[in-house]
Amino acid sequence: MIRSANYAAEAVPCWGRFEGRFEGPRTGNPYREVTFYAEFRCGNRAVEAEGFYDGEGIYKLRFMPDTPGVWTYETRSNSPQLDGQRGGFEAVEPEPGNRGMVGVKDAYRFQFSDGTPYLPFGTTLYHWVHHEDEAEEELTLSELAKAPFNKVRMCILPTGDMHSQQLAFAGSREAGADVSRFNPAFFAHLERRIMDLQQLGIEADLILFHPYDQGVWGFEQLEPETEELYLRYVIARLASFRNVWWSLANEFDFNVYKTMDDWDRVCRMVRRFDPYGHMLSIHNGTKMYDYTRTATYDYSKPWITHQSVQHWDSGLMAEWIRTHRKPVVLDECCYEGNAPRRWGNVPGEELVSRFWDSLVNGGYAAHGEVFGEPSWISRGGRLYGESPERIAFLRKLMEQGQADLWLPEAERTCFWTYLGISRPSSWELRLPGTRKFHVEVVDTWNMRVERLEGSFSGTCRIPLLQQSYLAIRALAAD
C-alpha cells in the first residue's frame, strides 16, 4: 500500500471508476492550453490516461482499473500546479453485477471481461439527453427498465434543428458553438445518464459524429485539430465508464465534407487515446453493400471491433459475418412505427422477424420505434410498439441457446431454424449425427413454445401450423 497525500480512502472495484480532483489554472482557455495526463501503474503494468478540465479551475483525472491491486499514478502537465502530482488507490474485485467491459470473443461473439456472454439487444435513443426534460428522461429510463434492451445508441452532439442548450461545446444557439471549449454541465448530465444506463445493465453506444447538423453548428466540418480536442475530451471524461461503446459516426457516408481518410484518421485517434480499448465501430447510411461487395467502410480495418450495420435485409447477416469476420450488430434495420419515411414504419412483425433472422444467423439486431413525434428513437419517452415484448421473448430464448451457435456442430446442444413469413405445413429438419433431440416449435409472435412429443434425430419432418413467424428449436436430449 502506498502512502501519499492523494491516496484514495475508498477502494475502487475493477471496472469501476477512480476519480482524482485537482486545482489548476482557470485563465485563458484551459481546454486547449493545459495538457494534463497521468501514468497509472500496477505492478509492472503502466497505462496512460488523460485528465480533463471540468470548469471553475477544477481538473479531473479518471481511471478504470481492470486488475485488483494497488494502482499509483503520477501526473504530467504543462501547468506546474498540475504536474508531478502523485497518488493512488486500491482496486478490488468487482461488485456483483459488475462484469466489466464488453469485448469480442472468438471473432464473432461478444463477452464481458468476466467471460459472461453478452448478446446485444439494442435500441436507439439518439437525442434523449439533449432536451433538458428530466421527467421525460426518467420516463425513458423507466421504460428501459421494463424493456429487453441492453444497448442504447445515443448521440453526443445535437442536430441542427434542436433548440436545446444541452451542448457538448461551449456556446449557445444564438451565439453559435465555441468549439475551442466544452460545456462541463452537459457532460455531467450525460455522465449521470450513462450511469443510469449502467445500473440497468445497458451499454451506452455513444455516437461521436452525425450528419444531421444542417450547417447550423458546423459539427460536420470541424477542423482536424478541433476533432482531436473533442475526441480527447470525450475520451478523458467517458472512457472510464465501463458501459461505453464508441460509434464513430452515424450514417457517416451522408457527411459530404469528409473523406474515407478523414474517417480512418478519427477512428485511429479514438483507438490511440482510449486507454481501455472500448468497442469501436462506425455506422453506414445507405450504402452498406452495393452489388460490388464494397462496404462504404471497410470493417476489416484493425481499429474496428465490430460491424455496426444499417440495412433492411437481415438475410444478408451470414454474408456480412463471412466478409469481415467480425461480429455484426444490425443497428438499424428499419423501425417499427408509422413514420412517413421508409425507415420508420415497418410492422412490429417485420422488425421482430429481422431480429430472429439476425440472431439465428449469428448476428444481432437493434430496435427503434417511431410513432408520432417526438418519437422514441429521437428522444425516448413512452414505448408504443408491439415488438419490445417479442424481443424480450427472443432474448430470453437466445440467452439459453445462441452462445452455442459458434461451437463445432458435434458440440452444439441447440439448433435453431427460423422460418420468417413462410407458412409451410411441415419442415424437414436435419439434425447432426445420430444424436437425439427434443424439438420445440416456437411461435415467435405469439410467444409460445410447444415441445413436440418424443425425440428426433437425423432428417425428420416437423409438422407445422401453416402460420408465419415460426422457429424450430432442437435441443440435445442427452
Added chain:
Amino acid sequence: MIRSANYAAEAVPCWGRFEGRFEGPRTGNPYREVTFYAEFRCGNRAVEAEGFYDGEGIYKLRFMPDTPGVWTYETRSNSPQLDGQRGGFEAVEPEPGNRGMVGVKDAYRFQFSDGTPYLPFGTTLYHWVHHEDEAEEELTLSELAKAPFNKVRMCILPTGDMHSQQLAFAGSREAGADVSRFNPAFFAHLERRIMDLQQLGIEADLILFHPYDQGVWGFEQLEPETEELYLRYVIARLASFRNVWWSLANEFDFNVYKTMDDWDRVCRMVRRFDPYGHMLSIHNGTKMYDYTRTATYDYSKPWITHQSVQHWDSGLMAEWIRTHRKPVVLDECCYEGNAPRRWGNVPGEELVSRFWDSLVNGGYAAHGEVFGEPSWISRGGRLYGESPERIAFLRKLMEQGQADLWLPEAERTCFWTYLGISRPSSWELRLPGTRKFHVEVVDTWNMRVERLEGSFSGTCRIPLLQQSYLAIRALAAD
C-alpha cells in the same frame, strides 16, 4: 395469286399457321435421316423454315406469315419424294384478337406485333401436359380462364420421377428414351394445349431443358447432336404458334453437366433455327446475382430477348433492368402455399407484394402456388391461393397505367408509389412540375381504390391509414 397443286384453299391470317402435309420415307429413322425444309417467299422476302416428320410416313411443313399477301414455298430434302415441292397460300389480315407475337419494345417493355402493349402476368404449370389426365388439364384451363394470367411456364421434358408415357422422345419409362426419335403423339397433344392457351390469350413459355432428370432419362446430358436434333424438331413443330416463347432452361445453373459455353451454344442454336425470333431467355436457379454483380447467365448476350429471373427480392428490379437493359420478368419469386420448402410457402400477401414491387419498378412478376400435392405449379388443377384475385386487380390497374412508366416524366400521366409492408400515417408525394393530379390510395390486398378529394401538385402529403400493402396512384387531372 399463284396456281399450284399445293396452293392452299383457305387463306391464313397473319400470325396464324399454314400447314402443308407431304408423304415421304418411313423406313430407317426419318427423324435423323431425312432433311426437309422450305423457303417461303412473299414479294422480295424469303424465310426458311424446317419441316418435320410426324410419323406414319407423313411430313409436315408449318409456317407463320407476318405480312398479308401471297406466300409461296419450295421444299428441299435429301428425299427425292419431298424435294422440290412447291405450293403457297394467301396470308390475310389477322382476325380480331390476333395481335401477333410478343416482342420487345424500347428496351424495357413488351408489345404484340400490332403494337398493343403486353404486360406479362405469368404463372407456372411445369408439367401440366405430362400426366395423361384430360379432366385435370381441362380443369386447369377452366381455372386459367378465370385467372389473370397471360403467360404460362411449362416444360417440354418430364422430370425423372414421372411415370407418364407423355414423352417428347420415343421410348418409355421401362425401355428408356430413344433420343434419336420423337413421339408425334406427345407433340400433337402439346400443340392442342398450346392452342388452348392461345385461345385464352396466354403465352406458352416453353421450357426446353431442366435439371430435374435425376439421371433417369439422361436429358441433362444429351450429346450436342441430340440437342440439335431435339431443338430443331421442337422449333419445326412449334415455332409457328404465335404464342410460343423459348425458355432455354429452368434453373440452368443446377445442371452440373453443362458449361456456360454449352448454354450459349444451345441458345444460339434456337436463335438460328427459329424463323420468327420468338422471345428467348434462360432461367437461373439460385445464383441470379451474388454480391459480385455476376449473373450466372449474362442477359446482355445478343440472343437473349429478356431477363427471366428467379429471385426472392423484387426490390432489386430496378438494378436488374439497369444492369442488362432488357425487360425483366421475375418468373419465380417464391410461390404462395404451404410447401415444406422455402420457395413454396410465402403468404399471398407477400407474393402479391412482390408483384407490385416489380410492376411499379418497371418489371414484371409471375405467380405460382403449392398447396399440397399435386400442386398447381407441378400439374395445374385447382387454384386455392389468395393471390390470383389480387393479381387480377393489379393487372387491371397496370394495364391502365403502367405503359406510361417509360415515358419522359413530363409526358407521363400516371405515377405509382408502392409502400409494401410499410404502415406510414402519411406519405410525402412528389409530383412533377406544376401539373395537377388526382390522387388515389389503393389498398392492394383488399382491392379498393379511394380517390382523395381535390387535386394535388408538387410536394404534397397524403394521409394514410397505417396499414400495410398500400399503393398511391397519381393521375394527371388535365
